[in-house]
Amino acid sequence: MFYPFGFWGFDPTIIILIPTILLTLYAQGKVKSSFSKYLRVNTRKGYTGAQVARILLDDHQLKDVPIEVSQGQLSDHYDPTQRVLRLSGEVYQGNSIAAVSVAAHEVGHAIQHDEGYVPLNLRNLVFPIARFGSSAAWFFIIIGLILPAFAGLMDVGILLFAAAVLFQIITLPVEFNASNRALHLLDTNGFITTEETIGAKKVLNAAALTYVAAMAAGIAQLLRLLLIRNRR
Template structure:
């Protein structure tokens, strides 16, 4: 049986480290972004200008740049071939703005050259979506009907976990490409490179936290499955 103490499911303890790390990562990225949003680059280029320059330099004239709503909503859309940047990044000339813009262009470059981890991650999107939504239905059926349903739920959830893990090399590589592009194209001064890396490293923490949370949840499901069978 699953151990309960005064109505508390003790398996939640498995999730606690990941939850704390997620809170830390979210605070880190927000505070770091806010800090370097106030530090302007000596070159004075906006995020949109940096994105356009790097795209054109890499022969990606067909990739568009659009303004997106919301804070930290920056992303690359491979279906539309568009880099979407939040207002602070699109119009900003801060270290944070140009770093984030270059990172998203890094994804566009990955897409153009057929970067294997990105291609693999894109194929996992429907599997991850189905797995993360359907898994819990089978988990509940497992407790209500038969433990065998829990096994199906765990297999479905594995897709979501794999997606989070594969996301890590994709994001780290995009950040590496961003730093190289900023440096080699003279878009930031050498003295600003360290600050740019701090912005991108902080952002990467959120993906590490997401992967840790997914793995922790998977471990918890396995424990629940084993307890259900006892």
């Protein structure tokens, strides 16, 4: 007899997720600790995140890209649909190593968009499907598991979930490239010293680790779903 979620409610395939759960927890703790640490370390030059972002945008002929304040911590992002760069209050107003690093990273995304960076364009193309897939996949998967007459829906759910995983995979080169651009821009424009570059790298590497963890978790979950499907 097949038990959709394992015998007596325990699904042995859940073991596949344990390493990625631990990695995700570590990545989340790492980014919070690194950001908090270097948020308290001001740069010698004293530029705020907003000033760094504005100078870099203007230098790359992106004067028409406005900078807005977003709500919440670590809510910084570049919106390619509206061509707006949004920085959290502590990054916008702060002159810390963390603030200028995050601001430069988001400018990196704006430059990618302006240059037509292929992985970013591909990510933007996949995003609508991935967003729908991440929210709808489990509906199809659960219905397919519970109701044998609709078993085919599980395959639909897995395909939708795979689209979300593909989005996470494509995100990695986009984020790493933006971080590399950020470090280069901060250094060549003299916003940080050689010593401060070490802190900037730690902040950006910690942030990148969260994307690595998300990708690993997605791949592990996809593998788990395939195992459940085959066992069924």
